[in-house]
Amino acid sequence: MDIPLEKHKGKIRTVELRKESPSGLAIGGQDCLALHLFEGSYPNKPVIAWEITDTDPSKWLGDVRKPYKDVLGDPVGWAKMVREEHGAKIICLNLIGTDPNKDDKSPEEAASLLKNILSAIDIPVIVKGPGPGEKQNDVLAACAEAASGQSCLFAAAVEEQYKTLVASCMAYGHALVAETPIDVNLCKQLNILISDMNLSLDRVVIDPLTGGLGYGLEYTYSVMERIRLQALGGDEMMQNPFICFIGDEVWKVKEVKADDPAWGDREKRAILWEIATATSLLYSGADILVMRHPEAIKAVNEAIDDLMKG
Amino acid sequence: MALTGLQIFKLLPNTNCGDCGVPTCLAFAMKLAAKRVELSKCPHASDEAKAALGEASAPPIRKIAIGAGENMATVGEELVMFRHDKTFYHKTVIAPLLHDNNNAVDEAKTLSSIVVERAGEVLKIDAIALQQSGDDGEHFAKTAQAISSETGLPLILISGDPDGMKKALDLVGDKRPLVYPMVNENFDGMTAIAKEKGVPIVVAGPSGLDGLIERVKKVKAAGVEDIVLDPSSKSLAGSLRDQTLIRRAALQADIKDLGYPTISGALSGGDSSCKSSIASIAAICKYSSFLVIEDFQPWQFLPLLTLRQNIYTDPQKPLQVEPKIYPILEPDESSPLLVTTNFSLTYFMVSTEIDDSEVPSHLLITEAEGQSVLTAWAAGKFSPEIIAKAVMESKIEERLKHRNLIIPGYVAMLSGELEENLPGWRVHVGPQESADIPAYLREEWPQIASSPAGDA
Numbered sequence: 045m046d047i048p049l050e051k052h053k054g055k056i057r058t059v060e061l062r063k064e065s066p067s068g069l070a071i072g073g074q075d076c077l078a079l080h081l082f083e084g085s086y087p088n089k090p091v092i093a094w095e096i097t098d099t100d101p102s103k104w105l106g107d108v109r110k111p112y113k114d115v116l117g118d119p120v121g122w123a124k125m126v127r128e129e130h131g132a133k134i135i136c137l138n139l140i141g142t143d144p145n146k147d148d149k150s151p152e153e154a155a156s157l158l159k160n161i162l163s164a165i166d167i168p169v170i171v172k173g174p175g176p177g178e179k180q181n182d183v184l185a186a187c188a189e190a191a192s193g194q195s196c197l198f199a200a201a202v203e204e205q206y207k208t209l210v211a212s213c214m215a216y217g218h219a220l221v222a223e224t225p226i227d228v229n230l231c232k233q234l235n236i237l238i239s240d241m242n243l244s245l246d247r248v249v250i251d252p253l254t255g256g257l258g259y260g261l262e263y264t265y266s267v268m269e270r271i272r273l274q275a276l277g278g279d280e281m282m283q284n285p286f287i288c289f290i291g292d293e294v295w296k297v298k299e300v301k302a303d304d305p306a307w308g309d310r311e312k313r314a315i316l317w318e319i320a321t322a323t324s325l326l327y328s329g330a331d332i333l334v335m336r337h338p339e340a341i342k343a344v345n346e347a348i349d350d351l352m353k354g
Numbered sequence: 355m356a357l358t359g360l361q362i363f364k365l366l367p368n369t370n371c372g373d374c375g376v377p378t379c380l381a382f383a384m385k386l387a388a389k390r391v392e393l394s395k396c397p398h399a400s401d402e403a404k405a406a407l408g409e410a411s412a413p414p415i416r417k418i419a420i421g422a423g424e425n426m427a428t429v430g431e432e433l434v435m436f437r438h439d440k441t442f443y444h445k446t447v448i449a450p451l452l453h454d455n456n457n458a459v460d461e462a463k464t465l466s467s468i469v470v471e472r473a474g475e476v477l478k479i480d481a482i483a484l485q486q487s488g489d490d491g492e493h494f495a496k497t498a499q500a501i502s503s504e505t506g507l508p509l510i511l512i513s514g515d516p517d518g519m520k521k522a523l524d525l526v527g528d529k530r531p532l533v534y535p536m537v538n539e540n541f542d543g544m545t546a547i548a549k550e551k552g553v554p555i556v557v558a559g560p561s562g563l564d565g566l567i568e569r570v571k572k573v574k575a576a577g578v579e580d581i582v583l584d585p586s587s588k589s590l591a592g593s594l595r596d597q598t599l600i601r602r603a604a605l606q607a608d609i610k611d612l613g614y615p616t617i618s619g620a621l622s623g624g625d626s627s628c629k630s631s632i633a634s635i636a637a638i639c640k641y642s643s644f645l646v647i648e649d650f651q652p653w654q655f656l657p658l659l660t661l662r663q664n665i666y667t668d669p670q671k672p673l674q675v676e677p678k679i680y681p682i683l684e685p686d687e688s689s690p691l692l693v694t695t696n697f698s699l700t701y702f703m704v705s706t707e708i709d710d711s712e713v714p715s716h717l718l719i720t721e722a723e724g725q726s727v728l729t730a731w732a733a734g735k736f737s738p739e740i741i742a743k744a745v746m747e748s749k750i751e752e753r754l755k756h757r758n759l760i761i762p763g764y765v766a767m768l769s770g771e772l773e774e775n776l777p778g779w780r781v782h783v784g785p786q787e788s789a790d791i792p793a794y795l796r797e798e799w800p801q802i803a804s805s806p807a808g809d810a
Contacts, residue, residue, distance in 0.1 A: 047603045048610075082595040103787075145766060175508070176732035205731045225697075225729055226673065257471070257657060260699035263673065265639075266438040269488070285531040296787045298710065299656055307470065308652030314630055316657040321633045324661060327594075343628035347636075348592040 049083040052076060052276035056331075057246050057283050058088065059219050061134065061168035063195050069134055069168050071249065071331050072285030073196060077272060078329040081354035089352050090326055092341050093134045093170055093334045094126040095291045098149065099141030099158055105295050107314050108336040118159050127165045130341070136170040136199075136289075136334045137161060142183045143174035151186035158187045162194055169333070170221075170287075172199040181208040188212035197221060199287070200251055204235050210241045219247040221287055226253045226263045228282075230272050235281045250284045256293030257321040262287070268328040277344065285331035294318045295336060315340050359409065365403040371682065373397050389413040389433065389757050414604045416614050418554050418580050418643075419449075420481065420532045421508025429582075431613040432543045436671045444637050448651035448658065449481035449510050451619075454497040455736060458484065466505040468655055473702070477659040483510040483534070483646045491518030499525040501769070502574045505698075506793055510534055510617075515584040516543035527551040532582060532644070541569075554580035557618055561586065563599060563612065570611045581614045582644060583780035590636055593618060597641040615643030638662050669801035674700045676723035679748050683714035688755060690715045692791075694782065695722035695730045695739055703788040711792035713799060716754075720744040725761045738740045738768045742775035759801050760784040760794075779803060 058073035076084020100117035115122035126132040139154050143146040171187050199221035203207045213220045224230040232301035239245050255264045275282035300314040318340040322333045337342050363383035376382040385391045393407045409485040417430040417731045427447045434440045450457040450465050462482050470477045486494040514521045514536035537545035548555035559566030580633040585596035603609040620633035637645045694704050696719045708715045720788045722730035730736035757779045763786030785794050
């Protein structure tokens with residue numbers, strides 16, 4: 045039998061997070077399509093980042109509040125809980141409380157929280173700002189300074205607003221997430237803009253923008269495959285690992301919230317909604333999956349272990 | 355080697371008789387070259403043409419159909435490794451696994467009664483896989499017949515007992531079930547039965563694709579052409595490797611003995627139904643034509659069938675929708691007016707939720723280069739000026755007796771400036787998430803509508 049195995053010219057960059065810590069992580073580094081261990085090298089497993097929030101996430105559905113009920117509103121305790129009780133390898137601190145339309149917490153408050161979390165746990169931290177706008181610039185800049193030298197991953201730089209974040213990450217030794225709206229060319233263009241500012245692309249993770257299951261998943265799935273094929277084909281401006289923010293896209297949709305008996309047990313269906321979104325994007329190339337429900341995280345982690353045995 | 359359309363054209367009668375269903379021989383030749391039809395559609399093809407085109411004209415992955423009538427399920431004929439290259443053509447056939455115990459018929463009826471309409475598609479189970487558990491072939495056959503007549507669904511018959519399989523095919527063979535022989539020793543007997551009844555058969559590999567190819571050659575030599583491959587993968591990693599290599603072998607390496615649709619099993623694994631769900635997700639994403647799911651649960655239905663819908667939609671669908679007013683549920687002069695951007699996912703989510711709210715509404719979509727609300731706002735593409743202009747140009751004023759505009763919660767900050775740009779209008783801040791739109795339209799809108807301040 046003569047089925048060709050595919051060798052590619054290009055290779056995905058390795059992004060190192062919290063490299064000074066014994067629990068630091070390297071992301072990416074593969075020279076083949078997603079999970080194709082049978083024809084390439086895959087030095088680093090895809091990882092799941094546990095999402096925690098700086099303030100009680102009152103809008104989160106009961107299913108994803110319940111497992112954390114003792115630590116909601118106590119982000120440091122929350123971080124320790126997922127690390128110690130669930131064996132988290134990386135967390136995502138979502139600074140929803142800094143949103144001017146919510147609690148409008150100050151950049152200083154966010155920075156001091158990040159410092160406390162970094163001293164409480166030794167794993168890498170993804171820091172997610174409140175979304176594009178002046179406030180995000182200020183919040184992420186303050187956090188980057190406070191976490192100087194701890195190689196965190198900051199989210200996100202967008203085409204309209206990337207310079208401040210790039211400068212902060214360069215100054216304080218962090219990596220950043222480059223977010224573009226489900227588009228191969230815009231993804232490449234933002235990476236070029238970032239690299240033009242002299243930030244090494246070894247410190248960039250691509251957020252292709254996640255559409256949840258039933259709400260645009262297929263666009264994300266295909267744009268990731270296209271970006272990855274172009275990267276492996278040798279395009280140096282695309283050779284970066286992917287991050288997918290799963291939780292936010294899953295836990296708000298109708299099929300997760302609705303109590304329709306014809307649709308079967310609601311909570312199990314909701315958890316499977318998160319599993320299905322995460323697993324399919326794992327197959328299209330995700331290197332970091334940001335997720336919420338402990339059972340969904342456990343199931344997808346087991347799948348990753350199975351896939352990485354080759 | 356594949357022939358070009360022109361090379362094939364030279365071998366055809368060039369009579370343009372249309373008997374093949376295509377108006378001209380040239381058009382038929384082009385379709386043959388694209389592997390979209392088979393040469394057998396042309397009743398006048400010469401032996402010379404058949405010999406030359408025979409193998410070259412067959413689709414790289416054989417088409418297999420099971421079942422009969424409106425529930426017939428067709429697989430195969432896939433042409434790409436990646437959905438963005440064209441589209442994945444025939445959807446994965448999802449078949450819950452039942453054992454021939456006393457409940458099987460009722461369970462099959464329950465499963466076949468789940469029907470959900472989602473985004474213009476009717477989602478339902480495609481087939482039932484029935485496994486013979488004991489040595490009572492008569493009972494297996496009767497159960498198969500009852501399920502077939504009660505549900506009308508195509509069957510996948512799983513058995514290691516040639517006698518039971520034969521009895522079943524005597525009863526339901528005309529419904530073209532897929533024969534899935536369980537035990538290797540009886541394989542030749544099963545092949546003979548499948549050949550006699552003219553039904554497709556699953557060929558399972560002992561291990562590795564070389565072994566699978568050997569078995570396929572034997573089955574073909576026995577005269578059976580309708581084959582479905584089960585690479586008998588042992589793990590998620592093995593399954594990804596086998597499914598990828600089988601499709602690659604058929605599409606890129608022209609290995610005819612692997613040019614068949616595949617089948618995967620998602621076995622429950624006892625304690626953890628998550629494992630079966632994940633195996634199912636993997637099978638849908640990565641190339642399985644049939645998916646047999648053990649211990650299928652109602653809560654798995656919507657996530658798995660929605661995933662299949664996503665993976666199998668046409669990837670050429672644009673990400674933007676046309677900026678204009680979309681009427682939802684036949685709105686009138688007193689219906690609410692909502693505005694959002696022309697990102698197709700935003701439009702899809704918002705319109706679905708309005709539909710769900712059962713409150714007829716006008717939905718104004720603005721030109722925002724296909725960006726979502728927050729991104730468009732940050733880029734200045736969803737500004738008070740742009741929204742005001744879109745409202746004016748839509749001439750919606752002529753069709754409304756109120757002057758209330760509902761904007762997405764994420765852009766609450768532009769309500770003041772928007773009111774300045776839209777004299778006479780009142781701007782209301784709707785919910786941030788589209789999932790909260792039904793509650794908003796049902797609870798908040800009546801209050802807004804009854805307030806005199808927003809009258810025209």
